[in-house]
Amino acid sequence: MASWEDLPQEILELIAGRLAIEDFLAFGAVCTSWRSAAIKETYNAKSKALWLMIPVGNGTAEFFSTSRGRIHPVKLPGCRVQPLSPPRWILASRWGYNHRVSRWGHEYRIFNPLSQVGIELPSLAKLRHKSRLSLLKMRGQGGAPRIHRIALSSGTSSSGDYTVMVTICRDLRLLGYAIHRSGEDAWTGVSPATNLPRSNFLQLIHYNGRFVALDTHNRVMTLDERECRMQLRLVLGQAFTGYPYLVECSGALLVAWKIWSQEDGTVEQVRVFEVDLEKGTQEEVESLGNAALFLNGNSAISVEFHVESCLLGIKPNRIYFSEKKDEKMHYYSMEDGEVETYSDAPSVYVHGATWIQPDF
Template identity: 55%
Template structure:
C-alpha cells in the first residue's frame, strides 16, 4: 500500500493548492503531515481560481450551497440571508439581529443594530467629535462590503448601504455604526453596487455615478460619472487587479448583450474592455457580491470557461455570455428544480 502520508512536503502543498476549497479543508484533516502541508499552502491558496458555489433557497428560510467540484450540497443554519459580499461572507438575520457569517468556516460575528449610529460631519469629524443617535427600528441592510476577511484579520471595516437610511460603516471592536453622508449637492439615488477595491469602498448608483468613501470626513466622494449611453443593469467587479463595470442589456424577455468597461478612479476615466483574458466574471443582481475567477496552473473550475460572464437571466435561468462572439448560452448546474437559485458565492477563508 502506498504511503501517502510520507509524500514530500512540497508535493503535498502543490496538491493542496490545486484542490477545490471544500476538498482543501478535508485534506488538512486526514493526518498530521497533510494538516501541516495544508497550513503551509494556505497563504498561497487562491480562492479566485476555484469554482464558486451556487446559493439556492428551498422553502422560505432554508438556504443551500451547491458546489460543482464534487456535486455536493451544504445547508445553511436557519437564518435568513440578507445579502452577500464578494469576500465570501454573508449578512444573515436572525430575528432583529444581523450577523456576518462565513459558510465555509462557520464563523459568525454579530453586528451592532443599524438603529444605533454615530453621526459625524464636517468639523466634528475632523476634531474627532460625535453624537450617538438611535433611529427608527426596522432598518434593513441591502448591500455590504468588507475591507478584509474577519477570520484573517482582527482589524476590518464593514460598509453597508440601506435603501431607507443610506451609507454607514462599522469598525471591528466598535459598538455602533458611523453614518456616511452622500456627496455634497448631489440628490440621493438608489445604489446598485458596493465593493471594496484597492483600499477604497466604491459605490455605483442608478445615475452611473461612481463614489468612494472618504472615511475621515464620513462622506462619499464623487469620482466620475459614466457615459449616458451605457445603459442597462450595472455591476462593479474587481478582475485581475482592475475595477470593471459590466452592463447587462435585454430585449424585454432576456439578456442579450453585456458591455464591460475598465474604470480608472485616479484619472476619472473609463474605457471599454473587449476581452477578460484568462478570467471570467460572475454577476449577482440582488447583492454586491459580483466577482471574478482566474484560470492558472492551480485552477479548479469544472465546467467554467475563460473570457465568459456568468449571470442569472430575467427568468432566473443560469446563463453565460461569451466575450469572444457575444453568444448567450444556458449554463447548467445540476440542482433540483425545486430550488430557487439566488446567486453565486465565492467561498473564501
C-alpha cells in the same frame, strides 16, 4: 518510504495548496501530518471553486459545487442571506427582539460558510452622527430600518481589523449610508458627496483599499473614511436599459452592464468597461482574457483561470447570469457576442441561486 504520511512537509504543502476546496478539506482529515499541511496559509489553488448558494429555509442553505457537482448543506446564523464583497462572505439576517437596544428589529451577522467564522454587527438603532441620515424617515411610520447594500473590507478575519459599509433603507426608501469598524459598538453616519443630492447605491464593493459605490445616476463614488464622506470620481457615459455591476477582475475595477431587450426584457448583451478612479476615465473592455464574471441579483464576482477549468463547463471570457423569466442560468460570450444557456447548472438551483466563491 514507509507510508504516504511520511511524505516531506514541503511536498504535502504543494499538493494541498493546489486542490479543489472540497479535496483540500478532505486532505486535512487523513492524518496528523496531512492536517498540518492543509492550513489556510498553504491553500493557493489556481482555479478557485465556485458554488451556487440557495436558501432552503430554517436557517439552512444548500451549496452546489461546480467542481464536483455535489450539494453541501450548511447551517446559517439567520433566515435570510445575501452575498457581499468580498465574495467568500455572506450577510445573514433574522428578525427578532434585540435585548441590547430593547426593541424589535433586524439582527445582522457577516458569515463565512466555509470557516464558520461570524462577525456580529451592531443594531442599526445604535448610530453616531444621525444628522447625516434622513432622521424624519428613521423616526417615521413603516417597517424597521434595514441594510440594503453592504461591503466588507478585504482581508478580514475574526481577529483582525475590519470596516463594514452599508446603505440603510426603510421600505426601499434610502435613509443614508453608514460604516462600522471593528472594536466599536455602533454605526457612524456617512455624509453624501459635497453639492450632490443623496442617492441610492446600486452597487457597493471594497476595491483597492477603499469602498466604491455606483448609484442610480451612474455616478461612481468612493468613501473618504477620514471625513466619513462620499467623493465623486466620475459619471459613467452610458445609460443602458439594464443593470450595472461593479466587480474587481485581475486587479482592475470593471462595470459590467447587463443590457435588456426592449421586446421581452431578457438579457441580450453584456458590455464591460474598465474604470480608472484616479483619472476619472472609463474604457470599454473587448475581452476578459482568462477571467470570467458571475453576476448575482445585486453583486458580482470574477474568477481568473490559470489552467483549464474543471468547473462543470465554466470557461473564461464569459459572463454568467440567471434569468428570472425562464429560471435558467445563461452566459454571454465576450468572443462571439452571443447569449447561451449554461446547461450544466441544475434547474432546481437556478431560482434564487447566487454565486459565491468559498475561501478562508
